[in-house]
Amino acid sequence: MASSIDIRSIAKHFGGVPALDDVSLSITPGEFLTLLGPSGSGKTTLLMCIAGFVQPDAGSILVDGNEILTLPAHRRNLGMVFQSYALFPHMTVGENVAYPLKLRGVSRAERERRAREALGVVQMDGLKDRRINQLSGGQRQRVAFARAVVFEPAIILMDEPLSALDKRLREDMQIELKHLHQRLGRTIVYVTHDQKEALTMSDHVAVMERGRIMQVASPRDIYERPTSEFVARFIGDAAVLPIAVDGRDGITVPPRLLDGPRALPCPALVVRPEKVEILDGEASHPDVIGFDGEVREVIYQGDTILVFVKLPDGQSLSLRRGTRHTVLKSLPARGEKLRVGLRMEDACVIGVAG
Amino acid sequence: MTALSISERATARPRREAFYRARTSAAAIPAIVLVIVMVGPFVWLACLSFVSEGHLSLANYQRMIDNPSYWKIIVATFQLSAIVSILTVILGYPTAYLIKLLPPRLATIALGCVLVPFWTSLLVRTYAWMVLLQRNGVINDALIALHIVDTPLRMANTMGAAVVGMVHIMLPFLILPLYASMKAIDPDLTRAAAGLGASPTRSFFQVFLPLSLPGVFAGMILVFVLCLGFYVTPQLLGGGNVVTISMKIQHNVAMYADWGAASALGVILLLAIALIPLVAKAMGAAYAWRMR
Amino acid sequence: MSNAAIHVPHSHRAWLYVLVSIVFVFLLVPIFIVIPMSFSDSKYLEFPPEALTLQWYRTFFGSNEWLAAARNSLSVAAVATLISVPVGVGAAYALNEARGRLFVLLRFFLLLPQLIPVVLAAIGVFFLYIRLNLVNTFAGIVVAHSALCIPFVVITVGAGLKTFDKAQENAARTLGASRLRAFWDVTVPQIRLSIIAAVIFSFITSFDEVVIGLFVAGGSNTLLTRLMFLSLRDQLDPVIAAISSILIVISVLAIAVFVALQRPGREAAR
Numbered sequence: 001m002a003s004s005i006d007i008r009s010i011a012k013h014f015g016g017v018p019a020l021d022d023v024s025l026s027i028t029p030g031e032f033l034t035l036l037g038p039s040g041s042g043k044t045t046l047l048m049c050i051a052g053f054v055q056p057d058a059g060s061i062l063v064d065g066n067e068i069l070t071l072p073a074h075r076r077n078l079g080m081v082f083q084s085y086a087l088f089p090h091m092t093v094g095e096n097v098a099y100p101l102k103l104r105g106v107s108r109a110e111r112e113r114r115a116r117e118a119l120g121v122v123q124m125d126g127l128k129d130r131r132i133n134q135l136s137g138g139q140r141q142r143v144a145f146a147r148a149v150v151f152e153p154a155i156i157l158m159d160e161p162l163s164a165l166d167k168r169l170r171e172d173m174q175i176e177l178k179h180l181h182q183r184l185g186r187t188i189v190y191v192t193h194d195q196k197e198a199l200t201m202s203d204h205v206a207v208m209e210r211g212r213i214m215q216v217a218s219p220r221d222i223y224e225r226p227t228s229e230f231v232a233r234f235i236g237d238a239a240v241l242p243i244a245v246d247g248r249d250g251i252t253v254p255p256r257l258l259d260g261p262r263a264l265p266c267p268a269l270v271v272r273p274e275k276v277e278i279l280d281g282e283a284s285h286p287d288v289i290g291f292d293g294e295v296r297e298v299i300y301q302g303d304t305i306l307v308f309v310k311l312p313d314g315q316s317l318s319l320r321r322g323t324r325h326t327v328l329k330s331l332p333a334r335g336e337k338l339r340v341g342l343r344m345e346d347a348c349v350i351g352v353a354g
Numbered sequence: 355m356t357a358l359s360i361s362e363r364a365t366a367r368p369r370r371e372a373f374y375r376a377r378t379s380a381a382a383i384p385a386i387v388l389v390i391v392m393v394g395p396f397v398w399l400a401c402l403s404f405v406s407e408g409h410l411s412l413a414n415y416q417r418m419i420d421n422p423s424y425w426k427i428i429v430a431t432f433q434l435s436a437i438v439s440i441l442t443v444i445l446g447y448p449t450a451y452l453i454k455l456l457p458p459r460l461a462t463i464a465l466g467c468v469l470v471p472f473w474t475s476l477l478v479r480t481y482a483w484m485v486l487l488q489r490n491g492v493i494n495d496a497l498i499a500l501h502i503v504d505t506p507l508r509m510a511n512t513m514g515a516a517v518v519g520m521v522h523i524m525l526p527f528l529i530l531p532l533y534a535s536m537k538a539i540d541p542d543l544t545r546a547a548a549g550l551g552a553s554p555t556r557s558f559f560q561v562f563l564p565l566s567l568p569g570v571f572a573g574m575i576l577v578f579v580l581c582l583g584f585y586v587t588p589q590l591l592g593g594g595n596v597v598t599i600s601m602k603i604q605h606n607v608a609m610y611a612d613w614g615a616a617s618a619l620g621v622i623l624l625l626a627i628a629l630i631p632l633v634a635k636a637m638g639a640a641y642a643w644r645m646r
Numbered sequence: 647m648s649n650a651a652i653h654v655p656h657s658h659r660a661w662l663y664v665l666v667s668i669v670f671v672f673l674l675v676p677i678f679i680v681i682p683m684s685f686s687d688s689k690y691l692e693f694p695p696e697a698l699t700l701q702w703y704r705t706f707f708g709s710n711e712w713l714a715a716a717r718n719s720l721s722v723a724a725v726a727t728l729i730s731v732p733v734g735v736g737a738a739y740a741l742n743e744a745r746g747r748l749f750v751l752l753r754f755f756l757l758l759p760q761l762i763p764v765v766l767a768a769i770g771v772f773f774l775y776i777r778l779n780l781v782n783t784f785a786g787i788v789v790a791h792s793a794l795c796i797p798f799v800v801i802t803v804g805a806g807l808k809t810f811d812k813a814q815e816n817a818a819r820t821l822g823a824s825r826l827r828a829f830w831d832v833t834v835p836q837i838r839l840s841i842i843a844a845v846i847f848s849f850i851t852s853f854d855e856v857v858i859g860l861f862v863a864g865g866s867n868t869l870l871t872r873l874m875f876l877s878l879r880d881q882l883d884p885v886i887a888a889i890s891s892i893l894i895v896i897s898v899l900a901i902a903v904f905v906a907l908q909r910p911g912r913e914a915a916r
């Protein structure tokens with residue numbers, strides 16, 4: 001039903017400018033993998049290589065162990081949902097969904113039955129005689145999905161499929177697509193530049209930057225255990241504080257935090273705002289890394305409140321809290337001195353450029 | 355996967371990419387073959403015009419310089435084209451401008467009126483003018499009935515007839531692109547001028563007219579270039595009293611089978627047609643520079 | 647609307663209205679006056695006609711020479727359209743995909759038949775056909791006319807392709823259609839108006855062509871325009887008024903058909 005994808009050392013240049021630079025990635029059957037990265041990082045190019053619209057300069061893409069780069073796009077049997085949906089305006093909803101079956105020589109009655117079934121999966125069975133231009137954005141999205149899965153491809157590719165929808169609908173569709181994935185069990189390669197979307201939907205997230213894959217991990221590890229400054233800063237808010245080692249300037253941390261399988265030459269501490277606690281006068285705890293600082297600014301954001309803290313060495317970090325009344329009352333004001341802390345379990349050390 | 359096989363791929367893939375791209379371009383090959391069959395032979399003739407008695411020579415061109423009648427024909431062709439393009443602009447500019455001012459529904463009808471002649475056979479339109487301008491044609495009848503003249507004017511078979519017919523043929527070629535370029539002028543600019551207190555006349559001459567000039571130039575060059583190579587209308591309406599380069603070329607081939615002279619003249623016509631837009635483009639660039 | 651912004655009383659624009667009315671009279675009257683004149687019983691085609699007659703139409707439909715020429719013109723235009731439209735659609739597709747220098751070069755090449763004066767192409771083709779024994783042959787005329795139509799097809803179909811979302815063709819390919827099938831199933835139905843326009847343009851271009859026909863379309867393959875031109879060079883044959891009227895009516899009908907086709911098509915696309 002679902003297939004594995006093995007991307008090996010793919011490279012692609014456009015007129016000398018690298019769009020993909022030695023990209024390797026393994027995707028297990030039934031996985032929901034998201035390619036996440038800023039605009040221009042090569043996500044679409046990688047997806048187009050899989051789909052067969054871009055021919056890589058080097059490398060290989062195996063589906064269930066078979067090379068697919070030698071196959072033309074129409075023989076790859078992939079379902080694809082395009083950013084613009086690419087529904088055919090000269091066909092009805094039903095005809096759009098039945099089109100891939102027609103290409104496969106499925107009989108008319110069987111075509112109609114399966115198209116109705118696929119539309120049922122996305123709750124669009126009542127609208128099969130509508131024209132595309134009579135549909136709303138969310139409905140188009142569903143039809144595009146139905147058309148991409150009706151011929152039961154083992155792999156589904158989606159390029160920023162929700163980016164044209166407004167925020168509310170987008171969030172609903174994220175959950176809906178996630179459920180559809182769980183129901184259908186297909187391998188999905190999903191492209192987005194929206195980190196929250198990636199974290200919400202995926203089994204694994206591959207973060208891309210300038211044509212390279214920076215890290216592949218589960219949403220939780222991507223957020224909690226970034227391995228590079230780029231990933232730490234791209235996903236969520238983070239302060240990256242250089243650690244003082246070998247006479248370098250920086251903050252001091254318990255030495256055992258730096259005991260890892262590999263010693264980093266220029267370690268830095270990643271501090272996420274919601275993991276920071278305020279320590280009021282408690283004795284220092286061996287499991288907590290403490291910092292003295294001064295409140296520089298307090299910003300109220302409705303659901304959360306953000307406090308910017310300046311450390312004595314000039315670096316700064318922030319902490320985030322919910323806006324329960326008791327929290328608001330206990331927060332320090334601007335200019336006040338305070339001591340904040342980060343638990344060892346919440347600390348993440350990365351290597352940064354010297 | 356070994357490093358060796360990756361680098362093998364690296365050399366194999368770009369070739370395939372080039373192949374894919376070439377395959378798309380291949381869709382143009384039949385058209386290119388047709389174009390070569392049609393245009394290629396003249397290129398061949400143009401090359402032959404530099405050959406005389408089996409070796410390279412400018413004899414065909416020397417003959418043209420020695421024979422003043424050729425010079426006269428070239429000058430006459432340029433004159434005729436210039437007169438026609440100027441008249442076309444004089445009549446076409448206000449027309450395009452008014453169509454731009456009309457409400458959409460009327461503008462569509464007006465554009466339709468410009469399109470009808472565009473879609474009507476060139477020969478039919480030329481014929482219509484031959485009938486109208488003949489000795490006992492409608493125009494002479496009207497002039498006599500109104501006592502403007504006593505005896506019918508000789509209008510057929512003159513340079514004037516050729517000019518009238520050519521302006522008629524060329525007007526749509528000017529009005530349609532000029533209208534499109536006027537449409538593209540930002541109406542806020544003229545509005546701003548009015549807001550600053552310019553009278554409509556001033557805002558037209560100081561804002562709209564300068565902005566529309568590039569479109570006028572482009573249209574005029576198009577008309578001029580089309581006129582240079584025009585054959586049917588000046589031949590029929592000029593009735594032998596107007597001789598243009600195209601006619602001379604036709605004559606040289608059909609009457610005397612003088613391929614050398616015909617192709618040398620053709621090369622000159624082609625050069626003029628290729629150079630004029632280039633010169634105009636340079637002038638346009640200079641003009642745009644001055645506008646900054 | 648710009649005319650709403652600066653309000654100029656109509657009286658101030660009177661001269662503009664008068665001048666433009668004259669231009670429209672100048673553009674349209676000579677064309678349409680031919681129709682009543684073609685019913686005039688005078689050899690000089692008086693207007694207004696003193697007595698009406700169908701004589702010139704009868705002469706046309708009774709003349710084997712004229713009818714044969716009309717038949718030739720129709721079949722040449724039909725075959726030239728059948729060749730130039732598919733060939734030109736392919737070229738427009740390639741041009742739409744081409745980028746950079748290739749695009750500039752390809753476009754220049756495809757527009758060449760309309761860029762160079764037709765007399766030059768005509769003597770060139772004549773020169774070639776003499777060597778290939780193709781002068782006055784059906785095939786020879788059709789090939790030259792097809793080439794002449796290519797630029798119109800490339801321009802109209804190219805404009806259609808520009809408004810077409812390329813992702814749709816890619817979508818069809820991921821769904822299992824080969825390139826050609828995707829083009830046929832998805833692209834062609836959506837650019838059909840441009841293709842119809844290209845068909846009409848091609849047909850008219852070939853049917854109205856004079857100069858090439860003058861050189862290479864003689865003998866039993868004489869074209870209508872060639873016969874008209876040769877006849878007009880000598881004298882004003884009133885039969886031509888009848889032929890012209892027929893051609894004018896056909897042109898106007900072609901525009902009407904095209905406009906009628908365009909209307910519902912546009913609405914469905916919305």
Ligand SMILES: Nc1ncnc2c1ncn2[C@@H]1O[C@H](COP(=O)(O)OP(=O)(O)O)[C@@H](O)[C@H]1O
Pocket residue numbers: 014018019037038039040041042043044045046
């Ligand atoms: N067809 C193309 N021709 C030239 N450059 C391209 C083409 N497609 C993509 N690129 C370039 O490759 C880089 C990656 O693009 P893309 O894969 O679209 O990024 P993303 O989808 O992550 O925003 C960009 O710098 C882009 O400009």
Ligand SMILES: [Mg+2]
Pocket residue numbers: 043044
């Ligand atoms: Mg993209």
